[in-house]
Amino acid sequence: MEKKSATEISTLGEFGLIERLTSRLARRNTSTIMGAGDDAAIVDLGEEVMLISTDMMTEGIDFDLSYFPLKHLGYKAIVRGVNDILAMNARPEQVVVALGISAKITVEALDALYEGMEFASGELGVDIVGGDTTASMNGLVITITAIGRAKKGDVVYRSGAKEHDLICITSNLGAAYMGLHLLEREKRVLKGVDNPEPQFEGYGYLLERYLKPRAKANILDALRSEGIRPTSMIDLSDGLASDLRQICRASECGARIYLERIPIARQTTQLAEEMHIDPVIAALNGGEDHELLFTVPLEMQEKVVQLGLIDIIGHITRPEAGVILVTPDGEGIALKAQAFDR
Amino acid sequence: MEKKSATEISTLGEFGLIERLTSRLARRNTSTIMGAGDDAAIVDLGEEVMLISTDMMTEGIDFDLSYFPLKHLGYKAIVRGVNDILAMNARPEQVVVALGISAKITVEALDALYEGMEFASGELGVDIVGGDTTASMNGLVITITAIGRAKKGDVVYRSGAKEHDLICITSNLGAAYMGLHLLEREKRVLKGVDNPEPQFEGYGYLLERYLKPRAKANILDALRSEGIRPTSMIDLSDGLASDLRQICRASECGARIYLERIPIARQTTQLAEEMHIDPVIAALNGGEDHELLFTVPLEMQEKVVQLGLIDIIGHITRPEAGVILVTPDGEGIALKAQAFDR
Numbered sequence: 001m002e003k004k005s006a007t008e009i010s011t012l013g014e015f016g017l018i019e020r021l022t023s024r025l026a027r028r029n030t031s032t033i034m035g036a037g038d039d040a041a042i043v044d045l046g047e048e049v050m051l052i053s054t055d056m057m058t059e060g061i062d063f064d065l066s067y068f069p070l071k072h073l074g075y076k077a078i079v080r081g082v083n084d085i086l087a088m089n090a091r092p093e094q095v096v097v098a099l100g101i102s103a104k105i106t107v108e109a110l111d112a113l114y115e116g117m118e119f120a121s122g123e124l125g126v127d128i129v130g131g132d133t134t135a136s137m138n139g140l141v142i143t144i145t146a147i148g149r150a151k152k153g154d155v156v157y158r159s160g161a162k163e164h165d166l167i168c169i170t171s172n173l174g175a176a177y178m179g180l181h182l183l184e185r186e187k188r189v190l191k192g193v194d195n196p197e198p199q200f201e202g203y204g205y206l207l208e209r210y211l212k213p214r215a216k217a218n219i220l221d222a223l224r225s226e227g228i229r230p231t232s233m234i235d236l237s238d239g240l241a242s243d244l245r246q247i248c249r250a251s252e253c254g255a256r257i258y259l260e261r262i263p264i265a266r267q268t269t270q271l272a273e274e275m276h277i278d279p280v281i282a283a284l285n286g287g288e289d290h291e292l293l294f295t296v297p298l299e300m301q302e303k304v305v306q307l308g309l310i311d312i313i314g315h316i317t318r319p320e321a322g323v324i325l326v327t328p329d330g331e332g333i334a335l336k337a338q339a340f341d342r
Numbered sequence: 343m344e345k346k347s348a349t350e351i352s353t354l355g356e357f358g359l360i361e362r363l364t365s366r367l368a369r370r371n372t373s374t375i376m377g378a379g380d381d382a383a384i385v386d387l388g389e390e391v392m393l394i395s396t397d398m399m400t401e402g403i404d405f406d407l408s409y410f411p412l413k414h415l416g417y418k419a420i421v422r423g424v425n426d427i428l429a430m431n432a433r434p435e436q437v438v439v440a441l442g443i444s445a446k447i448t449v450e451a452l453d454a455l456y457e458g459m460e461f462a463s464g465e466l467g468v469d470i471v472g473g474d475t476t477a478s479m480n481g482l483v484i485t486i487t488a489i490g491r492a493k494k495g496d497v498v499y500r501s502g503a504k505e506h507d508l509i510c511i512t513s514n515l516g517a518a519y520m521g522l523h524l525l526e527r528e529k530r531v532l533k534g535v536d537n538p539e540p541q542f543e544g545y546g547y548l549l550e551r552y553l554k555p556r557a558k559a560n561i562l563d564a565l566r567s568e569g570i571r572p573t574s575m576i577d578l579s580d581g582l583a584s585d586l587r588q589i590c591r592a593s594e595c596g597a598r599i600y601l602e603r604i605p606i607a608r609q610t611t612q613l614a615e616e617m618h619i620d621p622v623i624a625a626l627n628g629g630e631d632h633e634l635l636f637t638v639p640l641e642m643q644e645k646v647v648q649l650g651l652i653d654i655i656g657h658i659t660r661p662e663a664g665v666i667l668v669t670p671d672g673e674g675i676a677l678k679a680q681a682f683d684r
Contacts, residue, residue: 005450006448006450007448007449007450008448008449009443009447009448009449009452011449012449014475017449017452017475018473018475020449020453021452021453021456021473022470022473024456024460025456025460025463025469025470026460026463026464026469027469028463028464028467028468028469029435029436029467029468029469031435031436031491032435032436032469032471037472040472041436041438041471041472042471043392043435043436043471043489045387050385050392050489052436052438052471052472052487052489053438053472053474054438054439054440054472054473054474054485054487055440055474056440056441056442056474056475056476056483056485057476058442058476058477058478058479058483059479060479060480061442061476061477061478061479062476093371093373093374093385094371094373094374094383094385094394096383096394096395096396096487097396098396098397098398098485098487099398100398100400100403100483101351105351106348106349106350106351107349107350107351107353107354107359107362108347108348108349110351110359110363111362111363114363114366114367118366118367118368121367121368121370122368122370125370125371126370126371127367127368127369127370127371127374128364128367129374129383129384129385129394130379130382130383130394130395130396131360131364131396132395132396132397132398132485133356133359133360133398134398134399134400134403134404135400135403136400136403136483137400137401137402137403137480137481138402138479138480138481139479139480141398141400141442141478141483143396143398143440143474143485143487145394145396145438145440145485145487147385147392147394149373
């Protein structure tokens, strides 16, 4: 290839990169309702729409096989894939799986991977309907493409948040991030040790949140049955700060979230302190939570609280107010975008 | 992970592997018409169906960036992805793109990749509607998931071939394989040379077939307008021998193809002889042709011939006759499956 200029991708950031790449894409089919820019793409089926999202995980970046059991990895891959459909308030129905298989992967390893994928599919009610395998020179690669359906009016976009809406999350944050840190620490400490015995005691919850995150389809069902329709929604994969900024950007609004209201699990705080990490940073920027971040109209407050499944952490403001974290002493800190990491 | 036993994937072969992995998958949604086992999976939409197929390409296995221009790679990735939808006799409408991006890939390189993808999308009338990017420790990875639609009755499966049906292909074979060999040879010869000048003269067609294969949507349109409906169809990606065996397996039939009738381009024969490769092997087992292999009822022979776009290379037989290549002197050779290579 010609090398007129060579710009490193990090200079654009992930969102800048995606914007650059997708800005020139034409739309040729009337069935294409919406292209890139939300958790999933949307295809018109008449009264219904079909939602499609794709998610790639590569070895060494998204997982380390030295401590990630393949069964869990399969489970997590499906949850990650399906979450993007749930985040549009749609019902996931099918997934297709593309695998890049490195030479060290055995048939038994793939059995375990598929066992985990099928187990997650059973829990989430989706069917694995097809796939592709290719060889990979360097490490396992997994691409999950998930397909879902919804009535046209039921789809929730990132762009629907309105001033005064409440900002909600489906679980405590930062636990998966600390689980990853724990696994990395034990790997480092035990490097070269025969019969290594990693010290995970007291931190089982963190490992589970990282290795086997649960999709929150049940919370969407609960919202629906209570007549609560989110105004905007996103999968919490890059961290609260980044994902909230995505909602604010798409909805052209600002937000105020309150530090005291952000739920952080006891184990998260404990390990963070042990490892000299600020637990708030873990919760705001850790990523991989795979929970849902959504907004609801202010008048739904009581209903949402009564469900007992959801934390309200703040509210939507006018765009000029920015995206602000309010500390316990009332100080407002602007939430920054993260550097490109995936 | 536990290491009770460790079976190398090569012992199963690709098809054995896919069968093993998919045999235990449950079907939970009534909208799932068909899962793994054809070019694309099928989702029920009522009168219509939606077809979904996924295709992963990894650097070092499916392409070598030292001679594969990124614009061509983007073009080829879309053609490969869309071909699986065409091979079901459906109209491709959308694609989603997942990229694993290694550190050496620049923004300009991704621009070129997307330029090629968008160019192919324009030719094929599909929309790139979404995607995902992740980092990759080792090489570029591209997964294209293509989505198409068809009326339920129009879908052509691998399984519909009947005795006496004619076996058809949409172009000469083996050219892409020889194009790849040429590129590999020049890379080898010029290793370490300053300002290398590869010798491609007289073989431009082979390079184009490998670097920029064309999807044959026009031939499907021509068949449709002549009222010719294939009884079975498959994308020619693994080589004629392997892909014909797939049709015979799915259709529970045998086949006889005639060596003299298999079209091989002059450049293919010439380079094969120069490189001491049997051009017939290139045509039968080379792979990457990305043409369509299909069957039509015998009574369509005249119509098919009149189109002038299609070669008839043999006919379908009873299953017990096997899958046979007939040599010019009338000898029948059983076509074997290939070893696992992707």
